[in-house]
Amino acid sequence: MNKGGTDEKRQRVEERDRASEREIARTLALGKEALLDSDSDEKRHRVEERERVKEKLRELWRKKRIRDQDPSMEAAQGFWGESERESG
Structure with a gap:
């Protein structure tokens, strides 16, 4: 098993998650502004x-739960996502 490759992959995933979180925060700020907007x-x-x-955030958390269970399961997200929707 290539430990270095796994660490690099995890780092890329974490960087992508942080970027998504920043995008979500920016959009939530826009949502708050919208509540104050008279138009x-x-x-x-x-x-x-x-x-x-909000839907994107739910999806990110779902992916994080899958990744936390087993990083190698990242490729199986589609399978697990379908079973979660069916049971949820």
Whole structure:
């Protein structure tokens, strides 16, 4: 087993997760601004964006749970994601 390769892969995944978290935080900030916005079309757009971000966050947490179980399972995300949706 190539320990160095596994560490590099985990580091790339963690960097990708951090970037996603920053994107989510930015979008949530937009959602908060939308609640204060008096323009209903703009407000609706930002609320919709916030809902998309919430769904993305749920997906990231699902992937993290899979990765925490076993990093080699990352390739099997589709399989586990389907079984989670069916049982959820």
